[in-house]
Amino acid sequence: MSETSVLHFLDADALVDAARSRFVDVVTSAQAERGSASVVLTGGGTGIALLEALRKDSGNIDWSRVDVYFGDERFLPAGDPERNEVQASDALLNHVDVHPDRVFRMAASDGPHESDPEVAAASYARVLAAHADEGERAPEFDVHLLGMGGEGHINSLFPHTDAVRETTQYVIAVEDSPKPPPVRITLTLPAIRRAKHVWLLVSGEAKAEAVAAAVGGASPDDVPSAGAVGSESTVWFVDTAAASKLDT
Numbered sequence: 505m506s507e508t509s510v511l512h513f514l515d516a517d518a519l520v521d522a523a524r525s526r527f528v529d530v531v532t533s534a535q536a537e538r539g540s541a542s543v544v545l546t547g548g549g550t551g552i553a554l555l556e557a558l559r560k561d562s563g564n565i566d567w568s569r570v571d572v573y574f575g576d577e578r579f580l581p582a583g584d585p586e587r588n589e590v591q592a593s594d595a596l597l598n599h600v601d602v603h604p605d606r607v608f609r610m611a612a613s614d615g616p617h618e619s620d621p622e623v624a625a626a627s628y629a630r631v632l633a634a635h636a637d638e639g640e641r642a643p644e645f646d647v648h649l650l651g652m653g654g655e656g657h658i659n660s661l662f663p664h665t666d667a668v669r670e671t672t673q674y675v676i677a678v679e680d681s682p683k684p685p686p687v688r689i690t691l692t693l694p695a696i697r698r699a700k701h702v703w704l705l706v707s708g709e710a711k712a713e714a715v716a717a718a719v720g721g722a723s724p725d726d727v728p729s730a731g732a733v734g735s736e737s738t739v740w741f742v743d744t745a746a747a748s749k750l751d752t
């Protein structure tokens with residue numbers, strides 16, 4: 505039975521610090537149990553701030569035994585500073601002892617699949633499948649981090665799009681994102697639900713309405729974050745401004 509909780513923090517700094525400490529706990533527990541951990545990273549200001557915080561203090565995490573995946577990617581040339589993986593590398597991955605073969609980046613638009621995001625998405629789906637248990641198409645991620653946009657988007661799943669309605673595939677291309685850049689690759693809601701723990705890191709007044717709608721049980725088609733649920737837990741990390749329209 506999956507549990508949903510909402511954790512309140514005074515501001516974004518306190519939120520990030522609490523997420524950092526919980527992330528260390530989840531990853532070190534998984535490593536103690538199984539020898540390794542798998543995490544899905546997100547772009548956005550709060551998600552990248554968490555990675556910066558981990559760069560400063562990641563407790564006893566053995567980074568060489570962490571599998572790192574990405575929830576979505578802006579389909580841009582390699583090295584473009586707008587790419588989520590570039591920002592994650594600058595914030596954390598270039599500064600810790602991750603194993604290069606265990607960091608699974610989505611392809612760049614000038615990469616081996618050239619300008620075809622559908623081929624790139626299919627290739628990432630194969631990467632997930634290659635690391636899944638028998639009979640599954642993706643690992644059971646320990647934690648999937650998510651930021652959220654003001655209209656409730658998560659990864660590159662925007663309201664009222666085919667992408668948010670995807671029920672089968674785990675990785676798809678988005679070619680008309682309302683938020684630039686238009687072409688992206690994204691994990692879908694079924695892929696997010698493979699994670700044991702889904703964490704939504706949300707700060708600021710502009711997100712308050714979508715937080716209240718999602719926590720209140722909106723349809724994912726209207727508010728995509730409402731469909732982001734972990735198999736064991738879903739945790740909303742919200743600051744006072746983002747929580748301001750919640751009932752409680």
Ligand SMILES: O=C(O)[C@H](O)[C@@H](O)[C@H](O)[C@H](O)COP(=O)(O)O
Nearest residue numbers: 547548549550551651652653659
């Ligand atoms: O790909 C993107 O355009 C961003 O990564 C985006 O999805 C982001 O995660 C959210 O908009 C939340 O961003 P903030 O945490 O900066 O509000």
